[in-house]
Amino acid sequence: MTKIRPIRSYVLRQGRLTKYQSIALKDLSANLMIPFERSLINFNDFFETNDKKIILEIGFGMGDTTAEIAETLVDVNFLGVEVHSPGVGNLLNRINEKNIKNLRIIQHDAVEVLDFMIPNNSLDGIHIFFPDPWHKKKHNKRRLIQTSFIEKIQHKLKNEGYIHIATDWEDYALWILDSFKSLENFTLKSTDFFEKPSYRPNTKYENRGIRLGHRVWDILFIRQ
Numbered sequence: 675m676t677k678i679r680p681i682r683s684y685v686l687r688q689g690r691l692t693k694y695q696s697i698a699l700k701d702l703s704a705n706l707m708i709p710f711e712r713s714l715i716n717f718n719d720f721f722e723t724n725d726k727k728i729i730l731e732i733g734f735g736m737g738d739t740t741a742e743i744a745e746t747l748v749d750v751n752f753l754g755v756e757v758h759s760p761g762v763g764n765l766l767n768r769i770n771e772k773n774i775k776n777l778r779i780i781q782h783d784a785v786e787v788l789d790f791m792i793p794n795n796s797l798d799g800i801h802i803f804f805p806d807p808w809h810k811k812k813h814n815k816r817r818l819i820q821t822s823f824i825e826k827i828q829h830k831l832k833n834e835g836y837i838h839i840a841t842d843w844e845d846y847a848l849w850i851l852d853s854f855k856s857l858e859n860f861t862l863k864s865t866d867f868f869e870k871p872s873y874r875p876n877t878k879y880e881n882r883g884i885r886l887g888h889r890v891w892d893i894l895f896i897r898q
């Protein structure tokens with residue numbers, strides 16, 4: 675029987691690991707990473723200070739922005755999910771250098787992390803900054819944000835929890851708004867795209883888009 679391959683929202687690039695990143699992956703993972711498992715996570719097992727808000731970030735890239743946000747919002751615990759090893763190694767180093775206590779990492783497909791590990795009604799927020807745009811029409815099906823994905827996350831967010839997505843592709847921004855349309859549980863925070871919230875520094879990918887003359891859209895929905 676042929677096995678149907680799931681459509682993934684990423685391609686695992688053979689990005690070169692620096693020596694510093696590969697040492698981090700070897701030496702820091704045990705303390706700073708949460709292994710992927712097909713069982714629900716108990717956040718209290720992994721964060722030093724429990725009972726804080728929990729925010730999940732999907733696709734943090736190199737993670738410098740993620741570290742910066744965690745350093746600023748000390749009253750929130752952050753769980754960053756990424757598949758790309760150089761980014762994971764880089765963020766491990768940031769966490770270690772800055773002694774960040776409220777940020778931990780899972781290196782795995784975020785869709786499966788949501789399916790297997792994240793309990794229902796457990797997240798205060800989800801950050802997705804500059805998801806891969808998959809801008810060719812034939813690749814649109816690989817976009818992370820789809821109605822089926824939003825249906826999945828709506829159960830993971832607490833009441834009044836939010837999802838904040840930023841993109842520099844207008845077509846994807848409109849696609850995102852459209853994908854939320856059929857879901858009654860989400861309210862757009864403003865009637866239009868809104869300005870970047872103060873807690874979000876520019877990301878690496880964003881700066882590249884800005885250099886190419888792209889506009890940036892921040893979209894925020896609240897779960898009712």
Ligand SMILES: C[S@@+](CC[C@H](N)C(=O)[O-])C[C@H]1O[C@@H](n2cnc3c(N)ncnc32)[C@H](O)[C@@H]1O
Pocket residue numbers: 683684732733734735736755756757758761782783784785802803804805806807818877878879880
């Ligand atoms: C365009 S990059 C943006 C990175 C970063 N947020 C930034 O703005 O610089 C998108 C990232 O999402 C990651 N990604 C895409 N789909 C993912 C998934 N299903 N699970 C985990 N990471 C994913 C990719 O590996 C990539 O690093």
